[in-house]
Amino acid sequence: MLRLAAFLEPNGIPLDVLTSARALAHLAAGRTPGSDAVPSEPDRRDAEAALVALYRLGLTDRTTTARNDVRLVRVHQLVQRAVRDALTPDEYGATATAAADALVAVWPSAEQDTIRSAALRANAATVLAVAAEGLFGDDGRIHPLLFRLGESPGESGHVTAAYAHYLDALAQTRPGSGPNHPDVLTLRARLAYWRRRTGDSAGAAADLDDIVADYARGVGPDDPDLLRVRAELAAARGAAGQTDAATRLSHRLVADHSRIHGPDHPDSLAALTGLATAYGQAGRIDEAAALFEELVHRFDEILGPHHPQTIDVRHRLAIAYQQTGRVEEAIRLQREVLAARERLIGREHADTLAVRANLATAYGQAGRFDEAVDMLEQVLGGYERLFPPEHPGTLVSRSNLGMSYGQAGRTAETVRVLRRSFTECVRVLGPDHPDTLTTCYQLAAFQGRSGDWAEAVALLEHVLLRRRRLFGGEHHDTLVAREALAVAYGRTGRWPETVELLEEVLAAEQQNGTDASRAESLHAQLAAARSTTERVDVEVELRDGDGGAGGAALGTDASVRIGLRLRPGPSHPWAGVPPGARPPVDVLVTPLTFADVTPDSAPYEHEEDVEFAVTARRAGPQTVRFTLRHQASGAVLQQVEVDVPVGEASGGEDADHVEDA
Known part of the structure; x- marks a missing residue:
């Protein structure tokens, strides 16, 4: 002993x-x-x-x-x-x-x-x-303890520790065992799996390509280990943004498992789960949800409603419901999954906390912001009790809590929490990890909402650059970042860049088969952005006022009405568009000299002129600035400064106006 x-x-x-x-x-x-x-x-x-x-x-x-x-x-x-x-x-x-x-x-x-x-x-x-x-045996065999020592920290959320363990274990294998010994191949496959979990999905996919080839040289095409590695390769491809390749690999796996085991074997159902996941990664959310619904029914019948795989696929279906906007159904399912996870693995297991976090997100989607905040504070507390500060679940839950604060209208707290979370993600996960980029994107959104659009632009440029490098230009996450950056460019007056980015997004989504409503929304954004790259003629006319008929000149305390209309030139995007179909514009009025203007803003809907009353508080020329702002996005389209002469008859002619460059 x-x-x-x-x-x-x-x-x-x-x-x-x-x-x-x-x-x-x-x-x-x-x-x-x-x-x-x-x-x-x-x-x-x-x-x-x-x-x-x-x-x-x-x-x-x-x-x-x-x-x-x-x-x-x-x-x-x-x-x-x-x-x-x-x-x-x-x-x-x-x-x-x-x-x-x-x-x-x-x-x-x-x-x-x-x-x-x-x-x-x-x-x-x-x-x-x-x-x-x-x-480590001389014959290449590796004791099972080496694998448990790698899986245990990873399953508890310490993915970096799991990856480091397998990397060290691979270096300790006996030189005589060779890279193609079954145990060494298994070790290499687990190393690739945890490499993907650390965020390096592209690197994991490249490793798995080699492992699949090495397996295929030593075993038949139906070998269970080879099938498992092919499934992991499909998962790595999907996580790396190579969604077409992931979908093709998943389809082949479903066919192979059904041929070998039959359609109702647990391995065949697991392959179908991988295919549904690939659909979701490719943006085919409705197909993913439909397949998950079928899988829940089949898992219930074959393995029973309380089996861990049944509970897992039910959780995936709930997430698909959230993505398709079926929020109440998602909440019902997430509650069922949460109760099952608490019963099977405990309240403070990492997988249970993940379900609770997804349920909180669904509460936020349903407008139940206070419940979402309370639950996410509990989730973050659970991660902080169980794991060190650098645990991925701790980082992600802090980001989710920050977003929940924002939904509840607590913008200042949101920016503070997300800034801390982004800093920690960069330190722990690195600047290119998908979770780091998601947190950076969230921080940019709320920086813009708080009015700091320059900072939002800098953050979104960071996200777009790295997502392009990680996932490619056509990946869903890359397109989301590109569209967000286009909006931020517009808010800072960089309209040519806005137009360029929106054209790229529209072309990519049309190629991917976007739905009609989404295409219409992008066309509307693009038309509004293009309208700012060419200036519209703004006509301002002095009309009747206190000074007498015909718009007499203003004296002290005298008042006159000003009419404003917009006339797009022949090359302007609004040209040829009926007035009622043009985008509504808000007109904001700012007196630059000694005058008062009422109202200080008014909507302009192109059907008729908009009028303002100008009252002089001091004799002399009065200058008023009109700012044209796109109603839907709040973007500034153009500014015009109008000089109202005093001591001269206006006679209804247009007042002088100068466009502010």
């Missing part, structure tokens, strides 16, 4: 590791041959008795965690070192393998207890530190 404990974590070995079946087999193998004093096969009571004896001898200690009552055995590092040093090479290797086997035997596939999981990882890391060579 002491030999076994010498290869495990000195500060806490879970008791059930030392009393597991594999630990008992190790105890049986270490008994003195021919002894009749004890039964030949030790049981759990024998293992516990051995631990009691070691405790009485002062060689071990016992403790219990403050939470969850995990019973731990502790051994001083000097005792461990002395025990290991006394072993022969064969004994050393056999004991290390027994310790690794005992850990794998008690490691649950679904980890609910974070303290216990951390203790198991610490023990596995100790085995790896003191006996790494024993876990």
Whole structure:
């Protein structure tokens, strides 16, 4: 027993590791041959008795965690070192393998207890530190503990740690095993998987191309491991924005699984789930939702409503409903999934927190902003309790909370939270990670909403540049960033750039088969933007006032009416468009000298002139500025300054006007 404990974590070995079946087999193998004093096969009571004896001898200690009552055995590092040093090479290797086997035997596939999981990882890391060579066989085989030690932190949300573990494990494989040994191929595939989860989907896809080719040389086309790697390749392609390739790969996988297993086999249903996900990534949201609906029905029938895969596909369907605007249905499903996840894996598991975050987002879509804020504050608190500040779930939940503050009208808090979240995403994930770019996009939106359009432009240029490099110019996320930047350019008066970007978005979406309403919206935005690149003629006319008929000149406290009309030239985008079909414009009035103007703004709908009353407060020329603003977007189209003469008869002729460049 002491030999076994010498290869495990000195500060806490879970008791059930030392009393597991594999630990008992190790105890049986270490008994003195021919002894009749004890039964030949030790049981759990024998293992516990051995631990009691070691405790009485002062060689071990016992403790219990403050939470969850995990019973731990502790051994001083000097005792461990002395025990290991006394072993022969064969004994050393056999004991290390027994310790690794005992850990794998008690490691649950679904980890609910974070303290216990951390203790198991610490023990596995100790085995790896003191006996790494024993876990990598000369024949290329890799002990299963190496894979559990990689999957456990990743499943808990520590994706960077999982990727780093597999990268280090690959470097430690025996040179003689070669890159195409089955265990080495599995290790390479898991490395690629966690590379994708860190945000480098394009790099993961390139790695998986090589792995698929290496698998295909050694196994048949229907090999289960090869099919799994092909599915991961499809997922990596979709995450990298290569949606056409992902959809093609997913279709082939569905056909292959149906041919091998039949259409109702769990692997065939998993392949269909991958296809539905690929549809969603390609912007085919309605097709994705329809396929997820079919999958929920089939999973319910085949695996039952409480199976983890059924719950997962129900969660995916809820997200698809949110994307298609079916918010109330999404909320109902998310609540069901949340209850099931809490029952199966606990309230504070990372997967449960993710469902709660999606439910909060649905509340925001439904206009239930206070509920969304409350729930997201709980989600962020859960991540902060369970994980370190750099955990991806912590970063994403903070961004979501910032967006929720914005929906609730708390713009200042939104900008503060999103700015912090963006800074942390850049530090932890890097400037090119998709989550970093999403947070940057969200921050830009609220910077613009708060009036800082120059900052919004800088942030959106950052997002567009990197999304183009990551996903390509036609990806949905790239087009969203391009359209947002076009709007921001318009708000800062950079209309030629607005027109150029909107033309690119319209061309790409037409090529992708956008729906008629979306195309009409883009055409309207583009027409409004083009209208600002050529100036419209603005006619301002003095009309009757207090000074007498014919629009007599103004004196102090005298008042006169001014009529304003817009006349587009022959090359202007409004030319040839009936007045009632032109975009409505707001006219804002600013007196630049000693006059008052009422009203200070009025809508201009092209059907008839708009009038203003000007009252002089001091004798002399009066200058008034008219600002034309696009009603829908709020963008400034043009400015005109009008000089109203005093002491001269107007006679109904146009007043002088100067366009402000």
